[in-house]
Amino acid sequence: xxxxxxxxxxxxxxxxxxxxxxxxxxxxxxxxxxxxxxxxxxxxxxxxxxxxxxxxxxxxxxxxxxxxxxxxxxxxxxxxxxxxxxxxxxxxxxxxxxxxxxxxxxxxxxxxxxxx
DNA sequence: GGTTTGACGACCC
DNA sequence: AGGGTCGCCAAAC
Numbered sequence: 001x002x003x004x005x006x007x008x009x010x011x012x013x014x015x016x017x018x019x020x021x022x023x024x025x026x027x028x029x030x031x032x033x034x035x036x037x038x039x040x041x042x043x044x045x046x047x048x049x050x051x052x053x054x055x056x057x058x059x060x061x062x063x064x065x066x067x068x069x070x071x072x073x074x075x076x077x078x079x080x081x082x083x084x085x086x087x088x089x090x091x092x093x094x095x096x097x098x099x100x101x102x103x104x105x106x107x108x109x110x111x112x113x114x115x116x
Numbered sequence: 117g118g119t120t121t122g123a124c125g126a127c128c129c
Numbered sequence: 130a131g132g133g134t135c136g137c138c139a140a141a142c
Binding site: 031032033036044045046047048049050051052053063066067068069073074075076077078 | 122123124125126
């Protein structure tokens, strides 16, 4: 839900990010910036990355489906083991080379377009 | 309480 | 294409 986050309620921001990430269909990926744009003012791509950091403990958040705007696996190092992110994406049809999703264009899922 | 640090991104060379 | 700069904003120090 688009809106403002004053960061007094950053917990809500976290949960909105997680809810949104859960909506990413299997076999599709999106970017930190797209999520930030969807959530609106007060959010930023850095904050989404921060939320993903915190999401590491939450099992049902498919954090591997969030990459940077070039399709690169910038969060790879934060998975255990790091290869896990790449493996999960490959299982969902991603072609990865040099930590970069080659078919990113086809897999890209933009909440600003797909969600009303 | 200023500085540095990021799972980022947009610009400008 | 590849790099530097800047805006972003909470945390850690």
